[in-house]
Each structure stands twice: as C-alpha cells, then as structure tokens.
Amino acid sequence: MNKALLVIIVILLLGGGAFFLLRQGPRQNITSSNDDQNETLNINNFSIPKKAAHYESNTPEHGAILAGAPVFVVINFNFDLAAPSEIIVYSSGVKNPKTGTTSPIDITSGKTTIDANKLSMRRAIIPDAPDDFYTVDYKACWADGSCHDGQFQFKIDRTQAANFVDMTGQDEVTINLRNFAFNPAKIRVSKATKVTWVNQDNVVHTVNTDSHPAHSYYPDQNSRNLSKGDTYSVTFSQPGIYPYHCTPHANTMKGQILVE
Template identity: 35%
Template sequence: MRRFLFLALFIMLLTAIAILPGCAGTGAPEGAVEAEVPHFTDSTPLKNEVYAAQPINVTLNFDLTLEAGSDISVISEDGREWVENILIEDNDTALKGTLGRDMPDGEYSLSYTARLVDGSANHGGLSFSIDSNLQQSYQDLRAEGEVVVGMSNLKFIPEKTMIKPGTRVTWVNNEDAEHFINTETHPEHTYYPPQNSLGITRGASFSVVFDIPGQYNYHCSAHYGQGMVGSIIVANP
C-alpha cells in the first residue's frame, strides 16, 4: 500500500511539472493581437497602436483562403471613409485595403468582413491612432537623396528614419550575424512586400525606393525576438 502511495505521488509530481509551464502565458510578443474572429491571425495597423504617420494600407492576415466579397472600412473621427481599394494578396490569405492620402491625426475605427473559402463570413474590427507628434523621435533625413541604414549589434542604425518620397534606402550588414529586412507583421510580412529581403550576410546590402508617403515599420525576422525592429516615415519636406 505504501509503495502504491509513493508511486501515485510520483506520478502526480511528474504531471504537475509537465502542466505548470503551460500556465505561464502564451509567450506572444508584446503588441501581438489575439485572434478576434475565426482564422484571423494579425494585422497592420496593430490593434490600439499609435502611429507617427499614416499607414499606406490596412492588411489583415488569415490562416485560410479569402474569397471575393471580403471588405474593409476605416472611418476617421469626422466620419470619413479612408479605404479606396480592396486587394487580396499573399496566396489569398491577406485582405488589404489601400488608404487615401493625408489622413489627419486622431483615432480610426477599422471594421471588416472576411469571406473565407469555408463559406463563413467573419466580422471583426479594431481601433488605431495617428499622432504626428511621435515623428520627433525620427531622424529627419529628408534632405538626403539616398539613405544608408546600418545593421550591427542586432540593431538598425538609425532605428527610426524620416525620408522624402523617392528616396532609396540601403540596408548594409556590418556584422557576422545574418539579417533580413521584413515588412510587418511577423511572420506574415504582408504590409509592404517590396520591403522583404533574402538573407543579408556581412558586407551585403538590400535597397528599396520609397515613393508613397506613410509609415513603414519593419524588422529582422531572424532577430525579431531580440527587438531588432525599425521604422521609416516617408513624408514631403
């Protein structure tokens, strides 16, 4: 009987060790959006995020194929609609709405209907804000015709850069760790796909010309967990 008790206690202890780590949260990166509707994974803009300049589009990622008839709306505080075009990209899993120019500071209400290949129509929404005062934390390089962003110590230098439309930005890797340039969000990389690079080894570089005014958040997908993130604002001088 005592041997049985010891065995039972031992099994309970093992079970507790196996279960406990699972209770310590999901480990999702800060700012990640919890799934709100079936098959929704994440978005740009992020839920409740405050942007220093307007996004060029809203991009909603799903883990199932989208169908025609999906829709997005973005309304400003004065009731204006800002979505101009609906696109479906990234192997038909990203629902994108291009945004009009010159969105004013303030809060925006985003709502959407995602029609999925399983026949479901899923409604969701989120809020985001634009506060141009945040542009003070960006290095203003709008006088430059070309801009170089270095990569060293798992950082982009400068991390936040403001450029004028038509500027070529070149990222140069100055260390042994291989880096990537990836548009948000992680891991879908769907916001501005031209800003997705292959692996960049020491001494190698990657360039993008930015034409459309707005904010372009990006990261290195290999070191996202270590906070290797950057942001570019394209704005007229």
C-alpha cells in the same frame, strides 16, 4: 490665557475654512475638466481587439500610434479568403462626447482586395489621412460562403515624427544593421528616397515588412538573408509609415521609415 487660546483657535478655523472655500472654486473646475478629458480618453482608448476565425495578424498592429498614415491596412489569416471579404476604416476620435456628433472621414482609397496567396486582404489608405483615432472593422469570408467579423484600432499622431531621425531632403540614405539593431531605427525621408540597409554584424539579418511572419504590409520591402557586408535597397515612392523588422530577431529588431 484660555480666552487667548480660544481666539487663536477660532482664527485658525476661520482661516482654514476660508482657505478651503477659496480652493473649492478652482478645484471644481479642474475636476470637471478632468471628467471631460476622461470622456474623450475613453473614446480614444484602445479596446480589446476582436479576432475573426483564422485571424493571424494585422498591420498596422492594434494599438499602434503612427507618425504618419499607413500605406495599407493589411489583415493576415491562416485560411484562404474569398469574396465578399471587406475592410472598413473609420475615425472615431472626432466624436464629441457632449453632443454625440461625429465627423466620419473615409481615409480608404479603392476597394478591399485579397492578395494572390489568398491569406491576406488589404485596403489602401490615403497619405493625408488626418491625425485621429481609427477603428478597423473587417469581414473575413471563406469559400463556403461563411463570414466572420473582426475589429482593431490604431492612431495617427504626427507629433510622433519628433522621435524619428530627420533624413529628409536626401536622395539616398543608409541604415546600418549593427549590434542586433537597425541604426537608426526610426527615420524620416522624403518621397523617392533610396534607403539602403547594410549588415555590419557577423550574423544573418533580414529586412522584412510587418507583420511577422506574414510580411505582407509592403511586400517590396522584403530582403533575402543578409550576411555581413550585404546590402539591400528600397526606393519609397509613396508617403506614409513603413514598419519593418528582422525575421531572425523579430521581437527585438524593429524599425520604421516615415516617408514624407
């Protein structure tokens, strides 16, 4: 009786051991591939943004995952900017963690410019900027000649376009401002489409380009106060992503136009 029990225990132990050994092989592979992913993710993780003195906001915002290239990188301050303020954008997601090699791509077009009110600076981005992880380094300078550095990051991931209502191929489309929301909030349109917003609520809404309250990203997309029945239209001629909001309800009432 005891012998039989011993045999059973030995069989169970051997079986368990064999099972454990069989599992070890593939497990090691999974672990090492996880490590690879983590290494890549670490490079692609958003770090804490560095804010220069007098910094107020930026578009795209830090941590944004965009369905298309931003039209501009715009940074807003509460103090008058001066030369040689500069914005630099570079890709870092293409860095290979094993080899350490990078393939930096310049997605900017033209030089950094300071807006007329001197409170914002911007740099244009090419519409076909590839899907990648981007870091923005900027230097904000003041009339006394002093400068401060800042940094933030965003991602372009065109798979995000799947979350947008497809309204491409139309000359004109309508977005309703209803129940304190843009409806639909995220749309895809073709280049040169006229987008019209219609307020259907009994309260005043607005259409304002990000960031809030600078409204500087794409100034052509800033409406007057819209009462019930009022409309506002913008024709988008350049491909890219256009994040916007309603000023009285800036925290909750947001939208995005993806122009393709």
